[in-house]
Amino acid sequence: MVNPEIVDYVESTVIPLYKTFDRAHGEEHVRTVIRDSLELADFCHADANMAYVVAAYHDAGMPEGRETHHLTSARLLLADANLRKWFTEEQLQVMKEAVEDHRASSKNPPRTVYGRIVADADRDLTNLTPLKRTVQFGLKHYPELGREEQYERFCQHLQEKYAEGGYLQLWIAGSGKEKQLKELREVIADPTSRREAFNFFYEKEI
Numbered sequence: 001m002v003n004p005e006i007v008d009y010v011e012s013t014v015i016p017l018y019k020t021f022d023r024a025h026g027e028e029h030v031r032t033v034i035r036d037s038l039e040l041a042d043f044c045h046a047d048a049n050m051a052y053v054v055a056a057y058h059d060a061g062m063p064e065g066r067e068t069h070h071l072t073s074a075r076l077l078l079a080d081a082n083l084r085k086w087f088t089e090e091q092l093q094v095m096k097e098a099v100e101d102h103r104a105s106s107k108n109p110p111r112t113v114y115g116r117i118v119a120d121a122d123r124d125l126t127n128l129t130p131l132k133r134t135v136q137f138g139l140k141h142y143p144e145l146g147r148e149e150q151y152e153r154f155c156q157h158l159q160e161k162y163a164e165g166g167y168l169q170l171w172i173a174g175s176g177k178e179k180q181l182k183e184l185r186e187v188i189a190d191p192t193s194r195r196e197a198f199n200f201f202y203e204k205e206i
Helices: 004-013 015-020 027-044 048-057 066-079 081-085 089-100 113-121 126-141 147-161 177-189 191-205
Strands: none
Touching (some): 004 015, 004 048, 027 048, 027 113, 048 113, 081 089, 089 113, 126 191, 147 191, 177 191
């Protein structure tokens, strides 16, 4: 159970930031990461308050640039003086490191359980969500690309990140995410299923 005071604060000051982000990193996404983080925190017997705030802040720095957003987001969390009403400096340092460690492309494993929680929670693998987010990101950031060029970019990104041998890793064994990733990889590996998924999400987003 998350402290209601923390929830009220995050809902009024942090979540609104996401309303201006692209659809792949917007409010729907952060709420999904919060939900999954709390489930994983319960699974791992971790502090729900810490996991909640880490999840809420994990993409807050996105406007400063996607490549360094994890570092910017971590700085924003640590600089928030209001969080010191509920957390010690030691806890805030752990939370900062967790935000820094959440990126799928990171070459190093998360340093703490909170980093593992938010990293896995950020991998929303249900209902082909990664495919939808890949389409959304492509349309937002590469609007000059035509449909077939968007599809080529879509396939390349999925192969690099989510397919067998891709850089995405899961860190919490037994949570159910492995099964979701396996099912996603089956869609990615099948040309017909992959094309049908792209067409479905592309038509919804344009």
